[in-house]
Amino acid sequence: MKNDLTVFEQLESEVRSYCRSFPTIFTKAQGHKMWDVDGKEYLDFFSGAGALNYGHNDPNMKKKLIEYITDDGITHSLDMASTAKKDFLTKLNDVILKPRNLDYKVMFPGPTGTNTVESALKLARKVTGRTEVISFTNGFHGMTIGALSVTGNSFKRKGAGIPLHNTVTMPYDNYIDQTSDSLDYLERYLEDGGSGVEIPAAVILETVQGEGGLNTASPEWLKKLDSICKRWGIFLIIDDVQAGVGRTGTFFSFEPAGIKPDVVCLSKSIGGYGLPFAITLIKPEHDAWAPGEHNGTFRGNNMAFVTATEALNYWDDPNFEKSIQEKAEKITDFLEGLVKKYPEMDGYRKGRGIMQGISSNVEGFSEKVAALAFEQGLIMETAGADDEVFKLFPPINIDEDALQKGFEIIEEAVRSVAKENDLVTS
């Protein structure tokens, strides 16, 4: 039997997780489609948790990648100079940074999201000479001890096995209620020499909290936060690992707020093809690293340079952002409609861009929706502290038909769950 998960049960650690929600063996993928070993086709509304914004195995990137490998292009080069790296740096600057009037220096940490976050925290502490970092409720920044210390989730934090230090959690936008401004809290703490909260080296946040339940920070809130940071000489670090690279409708998620963070963390889709890759963007005046002060074996993943460079061609097209935004509106409309049509769900729409979902107050509702959808061939994740949100994360270049097909499967799943008799509002 080909689709037998026994090998994983026997040989892989209990820590494995997504294979439990999506219990089949995948073997092939293209664009928004995946196939398992039984040949069953799936519509991917998950996109590697944001690592596959351009879908699976994009043909242009694939071509470039095969050429590169065929020609014995350098695969691994630590942080030596390579043509693939040079091309990436140049393209990133030409297509993304310069047009947005950004002059960031590019750092290559280890090729994962948590590594770019760790590098950002270190740099902020070094430059400011301060130790504390402020993060926000329900933020998610990674699993290594530095990144975990700024992550809110208590299950993940307990995994550290040690108390996590040098961080303070402040309330994210609209955390307590819609009427009070959560930044008033932060400001009061900073201004009051008796608050017990030191002026920090940095604040770190996502503009949309991908793992934390699709909470969004408004442009006004971000602007105000930015001005607080400037006032106190605090690094503003935007972790755009999940919300960046077009996911919210612009390349960087913070563009609508008109701010220029001191440091930007990118990973996931910056590599284009789903290859491990991460970069840390640093304002030149903060680039105070000593050579090799933060390093790592795979910071020079040349295959990822190749696909990342090719991926940036999408952004040459001035209509690309618009097309994402149009799809985002369709998703918004679909979800708003769903909320109205199925009051049994007791839900509300969250998120923005192609990073939206529904939070249901009914216990287990969202998980059931995701499970039913999977049976019907759609892969979709839940998020939030109690998995109360189901989350639409299709590729940002998905076509209209596939999007509609996904909507249908989801609505059908919602309809089924809504019919159940024993719904309990939590």
Place this chain on the structure above:
Amino acid sequence: MKNDLTVFEQLESEVRSYCRSFPTIFTKAQGHKMWDVDGKEYLDFFSGAGALNYGHNDPNMKKKLIEYITDDGITHSLDMASTAKKDFLTKLNDVILKPRNLDYKVMFPGPTGTNTVESALKLARKVTGRTEVISFTNGFHGMTIGALSVTGNSFKRKGAGIPLHNTVTMPYDNYIDQTSDSLDYLERYLEDGGSGVEIPAAVILETVQGEGGLNTASPEWLKKLDSICKRWGIFLIIDDVQAGVGRTGTFFSFEPAGIKPDVVCLSKSIGGYGLPFAITLIKPEHDAWAPGEHNGTFRGNNMAFVTATEALNYWDDPNFEKSIQEKAEKITDFLEGLVKKYPEMDGYRKGRGIMQGISSNVEGFSEKVAALAFEQGLIMETAGADDEVFKLFPPINIDEDALQKGFEIIEEAVRSVAKENDLVTS
């Protein structure tokens, strides 16, 4: 001008380092050879700091990789089940674990060395319910805060910007002198309820310290450490990221000591082709993870599964280990000869397997040797707290001729530096 490093100076962060020691733009590589954009050929005695034990772009792996990409094999799958992953798990078990009578469960952390170390530390703390971890002088385990806290190097540690906690450094084998047993210290600290050192969750160490200057732990010392760990219920974690995968002459570096660590960290060459990859091997009785308790976007790097699986074919051949060991002996002989022949170097041989070098007591000697060698087309790194060691790290499957050619370049470089008049013993 093609070989122009200006782009890197302008756009890349100051943190870049190896491109400063090897200032050229590399573009192509095959086996033990690399070429820069000017077509100059280099003999690679560095091997990506141990990430390229099988050399660059191994033809068999390359073939499999191109086939996989061409067929739209899954590239990115988080930790969902995939055929590529299944094949890797099966092959690893069949070729490496079972024959060595090891029944480890395999965990896939983020694909870098520091991520596997972080996962190992978390697990040890969770299972034992203790917080402290003992590491050893001059150990190197990574740059994220958890891994950095068990790393000895003070420059790297300061980079944290915060005090590093929950760790104690004990003296590595032969740290103080050759006559006293450094484990006596450790034992005394554990036995004495007044020592100020708690019984730790784990000890973590490399059997050969790759970055720390090629210090080696003897099999007897490792055996004794293992028995101390068993006595006190301490996890023995071997970080085999650099010394593993054949680098010392056996697949795991600890095999000659006849021990079975509780956890083994592997990265670098486990992927075979230089692609980002890391695994954490865990004794089944310790596999106490909750699903998703430690996770990461790129823990399912399927291209690395493909090349890693192919790479393990090397180990099907019973003569492979022997061939490595023979080469290691040649390196030993060459280095011992060099030490005798050039007393001006005031050096001594260090390391074992294909992980040897010379530590020179003359200030700057080793750095000059490496620089001269580079001019002559050989890439070689220095190690140790003061870069006092030059380090021979060719691929473990390098052929005889290339090895000899490397020896010649190195000897010539040593000869040149030895002739200088102003040598100062530090």
Place this chain on the structure above:
Amino acid sequence: MKNDLTVFEQLESEVRSYCRSFPTIFTKAQGHKMWDVDGKEYLDFFSGAGALNYGHNDPNMKKKLIEYITDDGITHSLDMASTAKKDFLTKLNDVILKPRNLDYKVMFPGPTGTNTVESALKLARKVTGRTEVISFTNGFHGMTIGALSVTGNSFKRKGAGIPLHNTVTMPYDNYIDQTSDSLDYLERYLEDGGSGVEIPAAVILETVQGEGGLNTASPEWLKKLDSICKRWGIFLIIDDVQAGVGRTGTFFSFEPAGIKPDVVCLSKSIGGYGLPFAITLIKPEHDAWAPGEHNGTFRGNNMAFVTATEALNYWDDPNFEKSIQEKAEKITDFLEGLVKKYPEMDGYRKGRGIMQGISSNVEGFSEKVAALAFEQGLIMETAGADDEVFKLFPPINIDEDALQKGFEIIEEAVRSVAKENDLVTS
């Protein structure tokens, strides 16, 4: 010249502070009066920052103390049993605990406020098995590292020289504004598994913040906090070092709220005569200490047992509390009148009981008032992060005339400062 401070300048450390605000050499004291070496008399509205609630050298205590010393009563006994200690335990139980339906066990830590706080924090962590402690903005609990970690003042915290860990500061009653309930913030953090704030071992607070600027927690707020603590199994620790022993009008400051804290910290006036003394009151079900787990050389200060026992006689008189409360009302009336009469002060009344003062928004106003008052023979302290509060802290048994005399000096000082032309509102 007798009143020459040169010796202090030459031999005492720069850390000395009150002798700078009150630059004279004191030599004698009785009740609410102090005299310096020049024979100048001072009215003491400071009372050793709450350590002299019964005034200086109370005649009854003095008599008992001299008898005890004369008879060679045990002076120092570590924590061995002594008759003086037995008498104190019995009296405390009979006069204070039993009548208030409290069955606390009594612990004798080192004889200072910070030591009782340290013991309380340790016990809470031990019993709950948790590490974090929640304190409140502008709380003050002591100068040793454990107590300092729950103290808000940034100047004091920086004195630690190391980051302070395992604590979270929450907003005290009315911290942000009068309309929102600051406990909503705390509750949300505890309820939300993604808040980044762990369920703590304890919350620690003063019901009136003596050093933090005379902020007061309302009975309702305390009751709600108590119920939150009960819900989550969190130790409620009331630090009654300054506000306890009658200072607010009842023996314990928390009596009006009708709560029974898990742990109560007492020091300062519990000794009666100003001798070093501290006790930690512990609910019997939490008395999980192992013998000697927390100790100290001077936990058996027998002279303080003697005076403390005698002091409790005040509380035999059912009218004693009433008399304090009447004086408190007079102080309230006086201060409210002052605020109205001198709008130049831009002040408002703070605190409760005989622990009240005026916070002036005019830069330096309160400091000037205190300085002028000192010139006129009244000793009075300022408090708050910017010393913006002047603080009336006479003995709680001060007589009517002395109180009036103090009022006059203070009003005269306020009048003088209010007349200045260059008042700047901060």
Place this chain on the structure above:
Amino acid sequence: MKNDLTVFEQLESEVRSYCRSFPTIFTKAQGHKMWDVDGKEYLDFFSGAGALNYGHNDPNMKKKLIEYITDDGITHSLDMASTAKKDFLTKLNDVILKPRNLDYKVMFPGPTGTNTVESALKLARKVTGRTEVISFTNGFHGMTIGALSVTGNSFKRKGAGIPLHNTVTMPYDNYIDQTSDSLDYLERYLEDGGSGVEIPAAVILETVQGEGGLNTASPEWLKKLDSICKRWGIFLIIDDVQAGVGRTGTFFSFEPAGIKPDVVCLSKSIGGYGLPFAITLIKPEHDAWAPGEHNGTFRGNNMAFVTATEALNYWDDPNFEKSIQEKAEKITDFLEGLVKKYPEMDGYRKGRGIMQGISSNVEGFSEKVAALAFEQGLIMETAGADDEVFKLFPPINIDEDALQKGFEIIEEAVRSVAKENDLVTS
């Protein structure tokens, strides 16, 4: 029944300890004698763990104290200037500091040993700008978190309930064996940039470890440590709380080594009469405190100033030190004799000055000796991680007869225990 401990069992916390070893109620004391409520007389070979070096209720101090109280001398004055304090500062300088060519500034922290240690650690961190502190195996410095973090005892450390940070334990003199120099270990760690041990702010140690089992540091070892500290700009902090004030035969315990520590911590007997008191002596060039940066309510314990000043009169007599040293020799002779005479004890002498004892390798031997001695009217403590040491701590001014009487009781107790049949060597 007067000698009834029920009150303590009912009302005092389980943390009480010495009253368990010495289960009687003491009521009166004079010199080396104590009496319980039954009138039973005890010979005190414990001296309040070093807080009563001059014995109980010294007649001269008693006289001065009664006079002071009778005259309404200031009892409590925070850190305001008082005549009692002035007299103490002057006397300390004239009799102790100047004759020893020491120019320390005097700081008054809270009146306990742990408070002076906390102040010393803070200052060292402030002046050096470093965070780490090196302490030594089996050191004991106090129970508050800062002091506890440099204390070796694991039972005490666990009491913290949190991991203790920013400290490293190094081996005390002769920790591993008599042949190797434990400072080689420390030096190697400091010199090696890869050791994982930062250059610390301070080292802190006792020259004789009172609680840790009477281990002694030789003058040579101390001199070498002092020179290491000077070389690296590390504060040398001598915690002379127990070993100071004549206990070892000189006023400061470090005098024989000819060193001048940067900071000296004194408490216990510096007050003379057993009243809570502590001072921190600081080299003037390090007195970098801001006013009030470290404070405390009882730092101005004027009664202790009075007795401390009177106590220093002992040191006016040039023969005082000599008399202590002669007694110390007698104790040495007695203990050496005992070791030889009772091989069943399997013991050896430890300590120096009037701070000596015997460590027995026989399980429970020392505890039994102390218990038997108590029955015979001699109070004596055990020390060491397993209470393996019984410790002779009579007043340093004890007379010859009392000393001999103590010897007799102890020998009788040793003889009895040695006769037991079931002695087990641990």
